Amino acid sequence: PPVAAAGTQTAAESASEARHTAPPVDYWSLLFVFVLSTFIGLGVIGRVSRLLHTPLMSLTNAISAISVVAAIAMTGADHSLPITILGAIALFASTTNIVSGFLITDRMLKMFRRQEPK
Amino acid sequence: PPVAAAGTQTAAESASEARHTAPPVDYWSLLFVFVLSTFIGLGVIGRVSRLLHTPLMSLTNAISAISVVAAIAMTGADHSLPITILGAIALFASTTNIVSGFLITDRMLKMFRRQEPK
Amino acid sequence: MNDFRVYLVETLRATELAYLVATAGFILALYWMNSPATARRGVLAGVLAMALGMVGAALDPHVTRWVWVLGAIGLGFFVGVPLSWVPLTAVPQRTALSHAFGGLAVGLLGTAKFYDWLFAPAHAKPLQMTAFVMGALVAEVLLGFLTFTGSLMAAGKLQEIKWIPQRPVTYPFQNFVNIGLLGVAVLCGLALVVWQDQVAYLFPVIVVLSLAFGVLLIIPIGGADMPTVISLLNSYAGLSAVALGFVLNNKLLITAGALDGSSGLILSIIMCRAMNRSFFNVLFGAFGQVQGKAAAGETKTVKSETAEGAAQIMEQASLVVIVPGYGMAVAQAQHRVKELYDLLTKRGVDVRFAIHPVAGRMPGHMNVLLAESEIPYDKLVEMDDINHDLPQADVCLVIGANDVVNPAARHERASPIFGMPIIDADKARTCFAIKRGMNPGFAGIENELYYGDRTYMLFGDAKAVVGEIVKSLSGGGSGH
């Protein structure tokens, strides 16, 4: 299933080209992964304690910086300078989000405590 | 990533052969799909009402007959007779499970009713 | 027609789309089981998802032998419909039998796939047999055939078929033998992964070993532990579907199988927890083997009461808690219980049902029976909630329940049910217990509840005794 029809190329061309560059991608698997993760997200978030909605916002904010993995590849690989610079800015911005997002979430959560047993 | 190292063939051989027969498979996507579905299963089943554990057992019993999709392909495609027979038995067995599983689940669920408002 | 299918499948990717939607359908089906109000919608979602999956599979342009396909499906309907008419008491057996069918189907598909690959000419193999695929295929066949024979044994034990021993069968080194057998099968599998078609003769060995292993796994387990085992087999069936999905690169098999696998796992964990036992103990504990050690020393006395006497007291009560158990299922007494419920409710008595998670012989057993008799499900109260109310209850009526109301679980460390949460029937002001004699329940132990100060026995078959109570209530109080 992987090789989807490319715009201006014939299927054979794009397939042989694919071997040189990147392997063909199984988009349907990716769609499955997306749909399943969305189901998980809806289920899990619906159960988050109302007490914790503010920390939840900063936690998901940190997680949304997952584009860091793409930024690392973009910055670190052998690209032309402009692209490396774009990658580095993205990497910087995502790292900032990760660091501040997790730290502030933890700072807030540390404050929640139960009634001490007397 | 798709082409995994085949036992006795070289990678090139197996890749060219794959084009003739079946396309290479992205196993990691499949593993992702598996792990994500398991998470969903654990989340969803944990929330099933205790009242309904018996119907749940017969419902999942019906769903586990999903091998029917493989049985259809096995029976319907152009195979040697023994394989077609194996496929047909599997198709028969799965259909039985689907039919009886869904019917009995519905029969049980029909019995559950709320207190009628007086 | 065929060109159209090619277009649908190869250009529009209709099969993949159908599978994606079917996956969502199965998830919703299970999600909607969270409440009786939406549960039937869940079944509908499941049916539609399954139909969509089947259509998706049939779109494959290679599928052309319609006589075989439709014939097998038709035969499946022909057998499946009557199978769904079994009485509710036979539901556990039916489920077990159905798992056997499912295991057989998966096992046969794996076998067919293997030989299809083996006998295909080298230049046109139907699938690329990587180590991963071979591993998945072996796992699939192993789990499939093991589920087949194991479920057949379980169904037999539940149906109490004569030549299948109910009690656990044990022999020396049993666990060694079982593990050894499994080990050999796994080694054969590894050999196939490494040497592929050079050791193809090992494949039938694996099939035979898994069939044998399924039987040997079940015989040391007592008949009453079968519900837990069935759930576990459900989990195996799901995992084998997952493995088949890996072999065929079919994502619907993976998702539906994984949903199934986790469902079986969670249900068996719930059961084990409610019995305060471990998986290990259920699978290898040979529970229910030792018997009769209960009948020890001193003779205690029980008080008994007549149905009329019990009826009088219940009539005056303001809160009556009914604890149903396996005996109610055996006696098929649920309809009489519903009459009792109606009569008492009409007299203004508050009647509630205390449902223990493992009362009866399968999870949710009592709920289904009481729902069958049309008792509203909001009157069925879970153990933890009803235990709050029991000290205020005037009467607790135990109908064929035993282990789930045994106070030994609270304090007797030596008891096999020690630590299992129970329904506090002994805390009610008066307790009536209906059973036929003084036989122990599933766990094979005595129940001190019956000897309590405030307990009165109503000896007899549950259906008969409840019927008498109903008669004296409707006779005596008709002018009420």
Added chain:
Amino acid sequence: MNDFRVYLVETLRATELAYLVATAGFILALYWMNSPATARRGVLAGVLAMALGMVGAALDPHVTRWVWVLGAIGLGFFVGVPLSWVPLTAVPQRTALSHAFGGLAVGLLGTAKFYDWLFAPAHAKPLQMTAFVMGALVAEVLLGFLTFTGSLMAAGKLQEIKWIPQRPVTYPFQNFVNIGLLGVAVLCGLALVVWQDQVAYLFPVIVVLSLAFGVLLIIPIGGADMPTVISLLNSYAGLSAVALGFVLNNKLLITAGALDGSSGLILSIIMCRAMNRSFFNVLFGAFGQVQGKAAAGETKTVKSETAEGAAQIMEQASLVVIVPGYGMAVAQAQHRVKELYDLLTKRGVDVRFAIHPVAGRMPGHMNVLLAESEIPYDKLVEMDDINHDLPQADVCLVIGANDVVNPAARHERASPIFGMPIIDADKARTCFAIKRGMNPGFAGIENELYYGDRTYMLFGDAKAVVGEIVKSLSGGGSGH
């Protein structure tokens, strides 16, 4: 070293494995947020998952420019750590700013990917630009840059920066202009999908249009609706990560992005529901624009009370319910409130906090502030539960809350908050309301609670007034 990485990645598939485990980690991180007792474990899981993902990415043998990589990461730490020290009142702004960073990162990555592909020689394209990939790339860039400027605007409105108007800015045909702009961007995207590099000049057009669209989308929305908007932008950020995942065939981006997308969506739905407004109303309703229509006709009178008087009455109460609102956050009064709580509790008064889901300016705002002041979280009661208790409360102390206790929501059909569930402060035996004057709250409407028979105003800054109550309690009652 590099050979080793090749071995790890290509033979052992270490990256894929790391991504799979990281996915599980993110799911667990969110799952553990279901209770404050496990929430910090959730953060740990999230940190580990993120670290694993980064290591997995760095394993890629193509990654060799360590100076750039480590430099950017180091700079990120350098800026990120201080950003986490912001005061809790500034958390909404920080979150918005962070979304802007995230949007920027995704947008830049998409741009880089596009030009990398465009300028590569035809025989060595870094990715196979199918229609699907191009579509995903366009969606990614659009969502990313839109999130960037939109979040910047939102952060500005929340921070009340002078040159960003707080009130909604509207002009004729605003929605037409916005939709038109978006339409043009989408058309450009479609053209790119069809004609690929032949129309590469359309790419910068899309970038500019999305940047503009982000601004235009936010200016008609009032400052106080920003929390809902931020949540929605979070959802967009997640979706853009998903799109990037489709472009790069990276499953970790897809799973984490989808978790994020659904989280943002659910939080904004919760907020909309608690305000009884629709998405559409929030996004296009220009809420908070019309103002002052509240000050109508007849003059009603309010009664006011001194802090000492209030202290005396509270001292004698057996149940005091405190309703905190946005004013408590503005005044930073939470530590004084904790002192009040301690003093009253020591005197045997039962003190509970009534938490409205949209009290303050972000979901869970009050919980965080009260937790900061070390009030145990089991004293924070959700709206539905506390409304049961309020008729039995001797005193209800409203601290800087307004809309969330406005009875107009219950009966005044014309009111903008009609239908929003509220806390029944007017049902307590006595109600004290602390605020600085008679200004309306976020919804810009009058509150009849203040004119009620049993309501007494305590005018002044929340921190000061609560401080006075604390003083008179600890002074007057020290010999207690």
